[in-house]
Amino acid sequence: MTAPADVTAALQSKFPLATLRPSGDHPALNLPIAEVFAALKYLRDEFAYDFLVDVTAIDNGVDASPRFTAVWHVYSTTGHGYVRLAADCLKDEKPVAPSVVSLWATANWHEREAFDLMGIVFENHPDLRRILMWDGYPYHPLRKDFPLAGIQTPLPDIEVGELTGASVKPAPMMGGPFVASSGEMNMTDAEPSAKDESWNERSEKPATA
């Protein structure tokens, strides 16, 4: 078993540009992004960190530069220790990080997820598509400039859109027949039943909905 202190020391002697990263628990290192792939390979081959736990990214804020930090967690199933590697992505608008799919197959989905939600482009990824949002979604929801309430986007259905160029209009969230509107009146008045905006066979659908 390799003690965690050895790992950081060995990594730092092999990669002199690596610096210690403040961490609450496991040994952690900051690396230049160009050296991450080599460092992870080194960890896997020399120190038996054979299990890639997670690949993720941190958005350091809209005005920060470097804005995105990619983070890798590796674990050793024989030595029972974690190591965290972090690297700042060079470009702020279209951040790029190296893909480690060739080292661990599990990186495939983790990188697709980070690409989908954070917009990190992983170089040499065999199949970098969105995994949770639909293809063609214009935003990366986990970025800090994406609001919690979301952004209203017309939903072009990919297949339909390709043929017709049409986009599906989203259902009305405010003032719709089954949604209580907030912030305008007291909640009892805002109830759909109080507004009586429901429609059925007898009463017509309201024109404004």
Add this chain to the structure above:
Amino acid sequence: MATEYAFPDSAAKNADAAAQEFQTEKMSLAMGPSHPSTHGVLRLQLELDGEVVTQCDPILGYLHRGDEKIAENMTYNQFVPYTDRLDYLAPLANNVAYAIAVEKLANLQVPARCEAIRVICCELARISAHLLGLGAYGIDVGAWSVFLYSFEEREKLYKLFEELTGARFTTSYTRIGGVARDVPEGWNERVGKFCDQFLPILEEILSLLTRNKIFTGRTQGVGIISKADAISYGLTGPNLRGSGVAFDLRKDRPYSGYEKYEFDVPVGTTGDCYDRYLCRGEEMRQSVRIVRQVLANFPAGSYYNEDAKKIFAPRKDKVLTSMEELINNFMITTEGPQMPAGEVYFEAENPKGALGFFIVSKGGGVPYRMKIRSPSFCNLSILPKVCVGSLVSDTVSILGSLDFVMGECDR
């Protein structure tokens, strides 16, 4: 009409003719998102050559719950109920994993009694989740009664959960620095009684499958995952151990005092669907063993860290009588427990595998970034590899044996 006989010398010619006649054409098949075996909104885009799967592309994103985004916009305590909804078949275990991650960030120790309660919670949650996993797997491959028997046992567990937490399904039981309330009077005895009656029933349930001809026929030698693949694809939990890797965080990196208890980690030999099923069955027996050990040495003392005034909300009677505590309570409920800046990663051995929380804090009551590493998400990523070359009917077996929950795959 006269029958055409295939004479030995013309057999080869006939086979050629048959191949010409039955020239297969590849077809694509969308399995799910509402297929009974996809257990939620998973869709498999399959390419078939006859009945053989030649390509498989899993498509996940249908739920859009935004757990991580939500976590970054609320206090640490407020996020506890959201962890229930990750793997909603084992909310108690999720709560514990999350609470320990935040406690690591806050550098907080919890008393022994709290740890013992948490271990019981985790193990009962494991039994409950595995029971459902087995029952649903039974249905997937055509055995109904397993599901009915296992649900009866789950009902008993839910009664215990209800007594302990006040809720049956979404428990939200742990708090940062402790648990929400102490165990009720006589609860431990009832858990012990459950364990006593559960073991024979478990044997009965397993005996319905273990030597069942149909079940073994559909699972043995199906969906084989090699040791190297299992590690490379980041599998955890029974899926990894079914392939013969003895990786269990309860043993390898013990938390909540797991190092004090004796239990075995079952591992498989071939890594097929049957091995994964056997692992789950054995894990339930081991869970009962752990629960019994905890009950035998149940520690006295407090169920939460009483020193952590800035983190754990004070007790109600103190809030009502002391100004200091009232102010404290107000600050904790409005601004959240104040955490130091830092980064932590913690993962716990959940029924489905290793559930990890990576928390980046810049100080204050709200996490700056919270990444959830969910086991079901990683376990599913092996599907394109393991399904290719198997029959369509085998994909059902494989899906069931991976025992995933779509609520966890989503982010």
